[in-house]
Amino acid sequence: MDHVDESDAALIAASLAQPGRFGPIFDRHATVLHRYLVRRIGPDDADGLLGEIFRIAFEKRATYDPARPSARPWLYGIATNLVAKHRRSEARRYYAVARLAARRVPGGPDLDEQVSAAVDAHDRWLRVAAAVAELPAPERDALILHVWEGLAYEEVASALDVPVGTVRSRLNRARRRLREPAAASGGEQVTHDHRDPGRIGS
Numbered sequence: 001m002d003h004v005d006e007s008d009a010a011l012i013a014a015s016l017a018q019p020g021r022f023g024p025i026f027d028r029h030a031t032v033l034h035r036y037l038v039r040r041i042g043p044d045d046a047d048g049l050l051g052e053i054f055r056i057a058f059e060k061r062a063t064y065d066p067a068r069p070s071a072r073p074w075l076y077g078i079a080t081n082l083v084a085k086h087r088r089s090e091a092r093r094y095y096a097v098a099r100l101a102a103r104r105v106p107g108g109p110d111l112d113e114q115v116s117a118a119v120d121a122h123d124r125w126l127r128v129a130a131a132v133a134e135l136p137a138p139e140r141d142a143l144i145l146h147v148w149e150g151l152a153y154e155e156v157a158s159a160l161d162v163p164v165g166t167v168r169s170r171l172n173r174a175r176r177r178l179r180e181p182a183a184a185s186g187g188e189q190v191t192h193d194h195r196d197p198g199r200i201g202s
Contacts, residue, residue, distance in 0.1 A: 008071035012064045022061065026054050029075050036079060036149055041086045049086075053078050073151065073158035080141050080159060087137070131178050139174040142167050 006014075008025060015022035033053060037046035056078050057071070064074060132140065138160070145156045146167075153171075157164045 007069040009064070009066045009069050012061050012071060013066055015058075015061055019058075022058055025057070025071055025075075029072055030054070032072070032149075033075055033079055036076065037083070039148055040083050040144065045086055049079070049082050052082060056082075068158065073155040076145060076149065076151065076155075077159040077161060080145070083141075084137060131180070135174055135177060139170045139177070142170040143174040146171060 006024075008028070011021050011024055015025075030050060034046055034050050037049050041049070053075060057075060060078075064071065068074065132143075135143065141160060142156055145151045145159055146153070151159065153164050153167050156167045160167070
């Protein structure tokens with residue numbers, strides 16, 4: 001049976017009587033959730049946690065709010081709770097991303113200038129990585145869901161089970177904290193570009 005035209009909410013409701021109807025939820029959202037986990041904790045841990053997200057979602061499907069047609073924010077919420085148990089891996093991941101970003105130095109004929117640019121970039125990205133890693137968990141979760149994953153304020157609020165006003169406050173505080181190392185290292189700023197995990201501080 002083709003479930004393309006059915007909303008996530010309809011599939012989840014149907015799965016209460018027919019568990020097999022839950023399958024398309026995985027098909028629709030597994031790829032984006034796996035990307036989210038890789039960005040936060042790296043590929044090794046992400047593979048294992050992906051299945052855990054959908055196991056928990058299946059077990060809790062009776063609690064799903066049928067008024068929400070898309071299950072993606074709900075699944076992000078489950079994923080974020082699981083990431084909380086891997087904070088050390090997450091911090092290491094940010095530093096790894098920073099090191100990769102620091103290597104993206106434009107080429108040029110002057111080797112001394114290239115070396116100088118590489119050192120500056122390395123220092124700048126490590127400052128940003130440290131700032132992200134040191135954000136309070138609620139602020140970091142809101143920032144990543146909004147900036148990296150492109151969720152609207154309302155969707156972040158749904159994922160984290162908090163009011164929209166709380167999301168706005170957390171994002172504002174996170175941006176203020178990130179501006180401090182940015183200003184000290186040459187002006188890197190937080191943007192809304194969620195296409196590149198290296199852009200969290202640019």
